[in-house]
Amino acid sequence: MNWHPPVPRRVTDPAGKEWLVSRSWPGVSAGRYVLEVQSPSHLGVLGGFFREGRFVPVDADDSKLPALAHESPKGETVVHRAHKRAVLHAGDTYIKVFRPAQAPAAATNHMLATAPLAGGLFRTPVMTAARPDVLVFSRVAGRPYYELGQDKTAVRDDFYAGMWADWSQAWTETVARASSSAFRSSLEQLPLHDAEEELVKLRRWIDHWLLHSEGIREAEQGRVALLEQGDAVTARLLAGPHDSLGWAHGDLHDKQILGTDNADAPGLLDFDEACRAEAALDLANLDVHLELRRRQNLLSGQRFAIAHTSIVSAASHLHVSPDRFEAYAASARLRLACMYSFRPPWGSWAVRYLASMDLVSPELRRSPESRAPRREPVPLLAQNRA
Numbered sequence: 481m482n483w484h485p486p487v488p489r490r491v492t493d494p495a496g497k498e499w500l501v502s503r504s505w506p507g508v509s510a511g512r513y514v515l516e517v518q519s520p521s522h523l524g525v526l527g528g529f530f531r532e533g534r535f536v537p538v539d540a541d542d543s544k545l546p547a548l549a550h551e552s553p554k555g556e557t558v559v560h561r562a563h564k565r566a567v568l569h570a571g572d573t574y575i576k577v578f579r580p581a582q583a584p585a586a587a588t589n590h591m592l593a594t595a596p597l598a599g600g601l602f603r604t605p606v607m608t609a610a611r612p613d614v615l616v617f618s619r620v621a622g623r624p625y626y627e628l629g630q631d632k633t634a635v636r637d638d639f640y641a642g643m644w645a646d647w648s649q650a651w652t653e654t655v656a657r658a659s660s661s662a663f664r665s666s667l668e669q670l671p672l673h674d675a676e677e678e679l680v681k682l683r684r685w686i687d688h689w690l691l692h693s694e695g696i697r698e699a700e701q702g703r704v705a706l707l708e709q710g711d712a713v714t715a716r717l718l719a720g721p722h723d724s725l726g727w728a729h730g731d732l733h734d735k736q737i738l739g740t741d742n743a744d745a746p747g748l749l750d751f752d753e754a755c756r757a758e759a760a761l762d763l764a765n766l767d768v769h770l771e772l773r774r775r776q777n778l779l780s781g782q783r784f785a786i787a788h789t790s791i792v793s794a795a796s797h798l799h800v801s802p803d804r805f806e807a808y809a810a811s812a813r814l815r816l817a818c819m820y821s822f823r824p825p826w827g828s829w830a831v832r833y834l835a836s837m838d839l840v841s842p843e844l845r846r847s848p849e850s851r852a853p854r855r856e857p858v859p860l861l862a863q864n865r866a
Contacts, residue, residue: 483698484827485689487513491528491535499526499535504822505561506688507531513822514562527562538562547613548577573608576615583615586752588669590615593754595666596658596727601650602748603738620747622738629734629770629779629787640783643739644790647746652797655759658727667727673755674725675717675807682811685818686710692822702831709814709834716807723804728757733769734787759798764808767791772816775833776826 487504499517502525507513513530517537528537540552544563555570568575578586587610594604605617628635628643658667689706693699729736730753738747770787773779779787795805814834821830 482828482831483693483696483702484821484831485513485692487515487530487822487824487827489824491515491517491530493528493535493537497521499537501824504530504824506692506822510692510694514564516560516562524557524568525560526557527560527566529562542566544579545577545613546580547611551575551577551614572619574605574617574619576617578613578615580613583611583613587615589671589754590751592666592669593727593729593751596654596663597748599657600745601654601657603745604748604751620738620749622740622744622747624735625737625739625787626734626773626778628739629773629783637782637786641786641790643746644787646739647737648790648794648797650746651794655727655798663727667756670727671755672725673728673730673753673757673761675722675758678761678808678811679714679717682710682713682815685815689818689821702834705834706814706818713807713810713814716803716810719803719807721801723758723760723799723801725756726759728755728759728762729753730755730757730762732762732766734766734773758800758804758808759795760800760804760808763791763795763798763800764805765812768809768812768816771813772820775829 485506487501490498490500492498497519499519499522501515502518503516505514507529511532515528515530515535516525517528517535518525526537526539527542528535530536538560540549540557542548542560542562545566548560548566551566551568554575555568555573557566558569558574559565559567564579566577568577576583576586587607590605590607597604603620603622605620607615607617609616625643625647628640657663686706690703693703729748729751731750736749738749740747767788770779770784770791774781774784817830817834819830820826821834823830
């Protein structure tokens with residue numbers, strides 16, 4: 481099994497300039513992809529589309545992001561998912577550009593989600609301006625844990641262990657504080673992300689993969705494996721009992737957490753997906769991202785173990801059941817396998833991983849306790865035929 485979505489590592493624009501593909505996403509029709517590219521001769525990143533073997537760049541005149549043309553001269557574009565969103569770094573601020581009228585919902589989520597963090601457990605961005613399609617945030621000092629984990633020169637293992645211990649303590653205190661009576665109103669206004677909503681998110685990625693592989697003989701083994709894995713994850717997520725719902729970041733991974741050389745509180749970014757969810761949603765997602773870094777040889781086994789121990793500690797303090805942790809970990813692992821199959825140079829690796837996936841990886845297995853009985857879901861294969 482070696483077929484994966486054929487996104488090239490390099491593309492050439494109509495003017496003959498070559499670009500390196502940094503990220504990619506599936507398009508709305510088979511064989512079309514959304515790209516984010518970069519070049520040594522170009523400041524920042526550039527969004528675009530790859531269609532029928534041709535790269536079509538989308539610069540600041542993004543028709544679905546009309547505010548981008550006005551904002552782009554203010555700074556460097558660091559994120560551009562064409563027709564969906566962009567982020568600019570401008571001095572001590574970050575400018576988020578949304579589709580028209582989509583910024584207010586993100587602004588509300590930011591205010592609701594950061595209310596329990598006001599005591600200084602985490603350093604968070606301050607929203608300094610809000611318009612219907614633009615939000616402006618202050619810069620949060622520090623480097624992402626993603627970078628710190630790979631830095632073997634300036635970051636020693638004892639420092640790395642200390643920063644993860646700081647995160648674990650701050651995380652457990654934040655989740656507990658957000659569930660207190662003082663923040664009950666803010667919590668109840670956050671969107672719901674329960675197990676069923678997690679499945680909606682996962683199935684969206686499964687559907688992307690099925691769409692782009694439809695009718696391709698070499699992809700048949702991958703399609704069968706994906707559907708089987710999807711059914712297994714569905715069964716695990718729907719199995720009861722579920723843990724209680726509380727405050728959640730909604731998209732927690734090691735690029736969202738910042739550390740500094742000083743004894744500062746950890747930084748925490750991007751609350752667009754903040755929600756009410758089981759604590760396992762965030763903790764398992766973070767852990768699986770770290771497992772991914774280890775598989776990509778971006779994180780050593782020792783440093784993975786350090787971070788994993790702190791995540792397990794947080795899960796224990798928050799009374800996360802091992803079954804729920806494993807269920808959300810299985811979902812995150814399958815979702816990331818689908819996502820990275822669209823991203824060079826990881827495509828072939830992600831699909832091999834998909835076919836051989838152990839849904840409960842030894843690194844993530846927190847307890848040998850037996851699992852609770854599960855109610856039978858509707859198989860994804862049957863849904864696909866419907």
